[in-house]
Amino acid sequence: MVAQRNPAPVPPQESNNLLDSPWLKGFLKSRWFPAIFTYPTLLVFGYIIYALLWGPEAASANLGTSLTWVLWWPLIPVFMFTMGRFWCAICPFATTIDLLQKFFGLGRPVPAFLKKYGIWIIDAVFIIITWADHVLGIVESPRGSGYLLGLMLTGVVVTGILYERRSWCRYLCFLGGLSGNYSRSSIVELRATPEICATCTTQSCYKGDGKTAGCPIFEFPRTMQTSANCNLCANCIKTCPNGSIRLDMRPPTKELWFIARPKFEESFLAVVIVGIVLVQNITMLSFWQPVMEFFMSVLFGSKTAAFTAVFLIAMGLPIGVMSAASWLSGRFTGETFAKNFARFGYAVIALDLAGHIAHNFFHLLAEGKSIFYNAAGLFGYQITGSAAIVSMQTIQILQFATLGLGIFGSIFTAYKIAARDQQAGLKAFWPHLIVLLIFGAVNLWLFTMPMEHRV
């Protein structure tokens, strides 16, 4: 049985502490961090909401759409890889919560059901939003995007006023769920030094020190083993009286190799994202229309029913394939399907992240100048031109290189996960290797297809 096996010990951390730099440490401890980023971001967000709801209805003419879907959304996964969940520290929703809580917050404890089922709610919301994006039009419609952001803002205001800290960010935000998953493969990690924490009596990293609040998303750095719920807000760096906090550089995906308590729902989200990336890619390809026409012809001409059918297939396929691999792999290890799925599902995260970045290279680099043209229009400069920043060939080389690294990262992660189980050895690895190769090949093939612009 699983409980009887001896996982290989986690290797000791090598110190590569960025806080050894007095300049960086001073900046993170100063009151200007992260305020220097949060308030400008809040202002831009305010403009984006205004532009999306009251600006031009054509996506190509709306600066809010360009800023959201051509700049921010493509850059988000790159930030997550390089800086973990730092975006969450400067997110306008988080700033809104902080501001509201100062004056109106009731600070009630987070309900138990949110703590228990929050990640499932995130999974469900993510799937529903992806579906709604295509059926109702969110990305290609400024109003649709505005409605989505407005609804999220409503959720942010309600949870921010009723519950303590940033409950929304931790338990309900679908972008937070995505960030949490991607941040596990990022190249930085914030951790406490156990030897120093062992003598600590204040626990101010969690509680706050009167001047600076405690961790806004309920993490206790002393026991924190994952970057999934650390937004690098630096509150703990400011409040720790003992200098226990480290900000280490680490090899990409390293955290995924040694997850102590894998959770099925987190792995499930990782596999769901494979389906979401698949849907996002397929719907932008030239063969999408014939596929839709076929499904419409068999589903009484309903576009919504046709899309829903394709959507369910695209979302269900990765889950089905991964489940089959987990069942097979579990036969070698003696694990249940769910336990094996939970352990190996994390391996997909690197491929998710790479697929997300590669897909959005297209939007950022082939449509990036639309931001400039639309911004110039605000100031009365009527200019236009090609929206491409670099050639399509350059974009594709970047896409394939990124995907290649993602596929390698996922396979290596699955290998390391399998290698931890000394008793079963690498037998458990092979089914997952095949699945990852299939996912990788499908992604590579999709990126050879023509893609549609967002704006």
Add this chain to the structure above:
Amino acid sequence: MRSRILPAIPAALLLILGAAAPALAGGGLPVLSSMKAGNTEVTIYGDSMFVHTGTNTLTVEATGLPEGAAIALNLIGPDGKTVVVPLRPLRVVAGPADAHGGDHENESDGHESEDSGHESEDSGHESEDSGHESEDSGHESDGDAHETESTQHGSSHDAQADQHGDEPAESESPVWFRGKASVPTTGTWKAQLEIGGAKATDELKVVGNGPSPLYLAFTGVIMGGTITYGAIQRRRQSQTGRA
């Protein structure tokens, strides 16, 4: 030898796969009106599906425009109110353009998913650069200074001031203009176009702008209600604390 070849394989694969896949065009700008003034065919693009109350950015594509001819666009409301659209030549700053910033450089023939309005735009895009050149060539007689000003300041001269040349020659390439119009009321307006004395009019539907009032009311009531609830509860808590 083998160790030298192995690292080259991924690079070779990248180069093979790097044969660029074409990009498909995005939504583009919606067509509001198509009309003909004299020999000039004009398409007016909006920044929304319909002209709306508030500020609209209108883009005019003129094909067969006599060289140096003035182009003027007015919107006339149901109550007779006239809104002048100050058109200025649209400046193309980089590569082939489509007046809305979409990149068609690598576009494939697969336009199945696009609307017909966008397809009609495409026919003009291929020769847009040359259209821009012909526009500039019209400035040559004004000397280099004018041309430089036009290039560096986003065509700050008025389109109507471009009349020069006694024998206007028609340009088959489309020429682009853009202007902002603030429309005060909804209803059926008229777009009146004047090109070198030739006039054309077309009806434009003007709709209200902004999000659904129901949506605003729904989110506003929830947010406002929660904030009010929070404020009342906080006040009660502080009063209880003082007592």
